[in-house]
Amino acid sequence: xxxxxxxxxxxxLDNTGEAGAEALAPRVGLITGLRQTFSLxxxxxxxxxxxxxxxxxxxxxxxxFLLLFTYVFGGAIGGSPEAYLMFALPGIIVQNSxxxxxxxxxxxxxxxxxxxxxxxxxxxxxxxxxxxxxxxxDLAKQAWAIALLLGIxxxxxxxxxxxxxxxxxxxxxxxxxxxxxxxxxxLVGMLAANPEKVQIFGFVVLFPLxxxxxAFVPTTSMPGWLQAWSKANPVSVFSDAVRGxxxxxxxxxxxxxxxxxxxxxxxxxxxxxxxxxxxxV
Amino acid sequence: MTYSIxxxxxxxxxxxxxxxxxxxxxxxxxxxxxxxxxxxAGKTTAVRILATLVRPDGGHATVCGHDVVRHAHQVRQxxxxxxxxxxxxxxxxGTENLALIGRLTGQSRPAARSRARxxxxxxxxxDAADRAVKTYSGGMxxxxxxxxxxxxxxxxxxxxxxxTGLDPxxxxxxxxxxxxxxxxxxxxxxxxxxxxxxxxLAGEIAVIDHxxxxxxxxxEELKARTGALTLAVRPARPADLPAVRAVAAGFTRTEPxxxxxxxxxxxxxxxxxxAMVRRLDDAGIAVxxxxxxxxxxxxVFLSLTGRRTEEESAEQELEGSAA
Numbered sequence: 001x002x003x004x005x006x007x008x009x010x011x012x013l014d015n016t017g018e019a020g021a022e023a024l025a026p027r028v029g030l031i032t033g034l035r036q037t038f039s040l041x042x043x044x045x046x047x048x049x050x051x052x053x054x055x056x057x058x059x060x061x062x063x064x065f066l067l068l069f070t071y072v073f074g075g076a077i078g079g080s081p082e083a084y085l086m087f088a089l090p091g092i093i094v095q096n097s098x099x100x101x102x103x104x105x106x107x108x109x110x111x112x113x114x115x116x117x118x119x120x121x122x123x124x125x126x127x128x129x130x131x132x133x134x135x136x137x138d139l140a141k142q143a144w145a146i147a148l149l150l151g152i153x154x155x156x157x158x159x160x161x162x163x164x165x166x167x168x169x170x171x172x173x174x175x176x177x178x179x180x181x182x183x184x185x186x187l188v189g190m191l192a193a194n195p196e197k198v199q200i201f202g203f204v205v206l207f208p209l210x211x212x213x214x215a216f217v218p219t220t221s222m223p224g225w226l227q228a229w230s231k232a233n234p235v236s237v238f239s240d241a242v243r244g245x246x247x248x249x250x251x252x253x254x255x256x257x258x259x260x261x262x263x264x265x266x267x268x269x270x271x272x273x274x275x276x277x278x279x280x281v
Numbered sequence: 282m283t284y285s286i287x288x289x290x291x292x293x294x295x296x297x298x299x300x301x302x303x304x305x306x307x308x309x310x311x312x313x314x315x316x317x318x319x320x321x322a323g324k325t326t327a328v329r330i331l332a333t334l335v336r337p338d339g340g341h342a343t344v345c346g347h348d349v350v351r352h353a354h355q356v357r358q359x360x361x362x363x364x365x366x367x368x369x370x371x372x373x374x375g376t377e378n379l380a381l382i383g384r385l386t387g388q389s390r391p392a393a394r395s396r397a398r399x400x401x402x403x404x405x406x407x408d409a410a411d412r413a414v415k416t417y418s419g420g421m422x423x424x425x426x427x428x429x430x431x432x433x434x435x436x437x438x439x440x441x442x443x444x445t446g447l448d449p450x451x452x453x454x455x456x457x458x459x460x461x462x463x464x465x466x467x468x469x470x471x472x473x474x475x476x477x478x479x480x481x482l483a484g485e486i487a488v489i490d491h492x493x494x495x496x497x498x499x500x501e502e503l504k505a506r507t508g509a510l511t512l513a514v515r516p517a518r519p520a521d522l523p524a525v526r527a528v529a530a531g532f533t534r535t536e537p538x539x540x541x542x543x544x545x546x547x548x549x550x551x552x553x554x555x556a557m558v559r560r561l562d563d564a565g566i567a568v569x570x571x572x573x574x575x576x577x578x579x580x581v582f583l584s585l586t587g588r589r590t591e592e593e594s595a596e597q598e599l600e601g602s603a604a
Contacts, residue, residue, distance in 0.1 A: 025354065026355065039384045047370075114368065115364055116370055118362070118368050119362070119368040119429065121334055122334060122362040123386060124354055
């Protein structure tokens with residue numbers, strides 16, 4: 001039997017089988033859509049198996065940031081690396097999570113560029129599944145990075161000042177906030193011509209946004225105008241909330257403000273992102 | 282007679298350009314239909330509308346009776362798409378790519394695995410099944426892409442320029458595979474820039490240009506109308522060119538063309554060859570070269586529209602300026 005004949009057998013069988021069942025689903029159910037989301041996030045995560053360098057992106061990079069900040073800047077900023085770590089670890093967790101949202105955008109942009117999205121869009125699957133699958137996979141990576149940073153932080157001398165509930169709440173808050181920010185990055189991924197442009201956006205927007213907050217340094221030494229900006233910067237709000245939940249300090253106000261910011265990001269960017277996603281051909 | 286794909290007055294604009302300007306097609310169930318045209322003729326746009334990836338601006342289209350806009354989800358359950366660019370995940374293996382699509386289209390994990398295995402075997406990719414797709418050759422990728430579009434057991438299959446950019450050997454392999462599919466009852470809509478490919482695979486062809494259908498028919502009908510063969514005569518003495526031209530004009534309704542020292546003319550069949558030899562001999566013209574070959578898409582265009590495809594004329598301008 002030749003190769004072509006094998007194709008024949010498969011297709012003929014399936015065709016006759018299907019011809020009897022003429023009833024076609026009019027739409028995708030929510031449960032089915034969620035299952036497709038899981039399949040597509042599996043696809044994103046299994047890539048790590050084939051491309052170990054991707055593991056570097058979300059494991060080595062945050063650890064490197066943590067070590068550099070603690071031992072290079074720590075003494076100068078906080079008096080000693082250990083003292084600085086208590087201040088900076090929550091900020092580094094927030095910074096890493098924000099930077100990781102870039103992966104969502106570059107991943108989507110790559111799929112668009114390579115035509116893989118056309119394949120997905122031609123399948124009878126939920127329209128949101130390619131987006132939600134990518135976002136879910138990236139949230140899993142985020143959770144891993146948070147655990148990694150906390151674990152290594154503790155080895156380096158970080159002490160949780162609250163308790164297990166505080167740690168869980170902090171992790172949950174970071175995930176909720178980065179999920180909200182992801183919508184903005186999904187929009188960027190849809191509008192950017194190619195994945196390289198997404199990276200440029202990261203450096204032009206995310207980098208300064210993060211460094212003009214109180215994620216890494218107390219803002220008291222900044223000029224007045226910058227202090228005013230830093231106070232309003234959502235990255236500061238996120239960092240304060242995580243700091244409160246992990247170490248000490250006010251919790252209620254920064255957490256509520258963080259959630260408001262997250263809601264605002266979602267309300268503004270989720271519809272825009274979904275619209276851009278629908279339009280992108 | 283049932284039709285799997287029907288389009289009426291399909292229009293699609295991109296800014297100022299009308300990519301499709303009123304396309305009417307009717308594709309018989311179980312047939313291979315060739316959409317033949319040069320780059321930018323609107324072939325891919327038509328396929329993307331029929332695959333529900335693009336919404337038309339005017340007219341309508343149905344696939345197995347389901348409207349591509351209003352019942353897009355139903356259409357997606359019936360169709361498979363193999364694009365011009367292999368749209369598989371390069372970082373996944375062949376098996377993973379196919380199994381993923383199986384899972385997405387509702388197959389159980391074991392069913393998706395075994396379907397993937399069968400398809401990989403059928404497309405001679407078993408040896409590469411567990412290698413990342415980025416290590417595949419161009420031909421292997423196209424075969425995997427075609428396999429991917431068959432995972433969900435489509436009744437209608439779109440093949441958008443399945444052999445563009447492939448080397449001749451991979452192209453032949455692809456043709457074999459497509460011919461194998463045609464016997465299965467799957468309706469295939471094939472777009473191509475190659476007359477030879479459409480002739481070889483399709484039972485019916487629509488030639489499109491600037492978003493409109495300019496000719497339809499079986500390959501035989503089309504060849505009879507346009508001259509599927511091209512006869513080229515180069516006289517030994519360039520001074521004989523006008524005489525050769527006059528002789529050639531007797532074989533066709535199309536004006537013979539003089540390029541350099543060669544006269545070309547589209548002809549319907551091989552039987553003109555001996556007659557041509559006789560007439561040239563009668564006229565006392567010494568011939569340096571006399572060839573009969575398959576027409577290119579460009580030559581079909583010339584006889585259908587009286588002008589060349591734009592790509593070709595741009596090339597000629599370049600050649601002209603170089604000389």
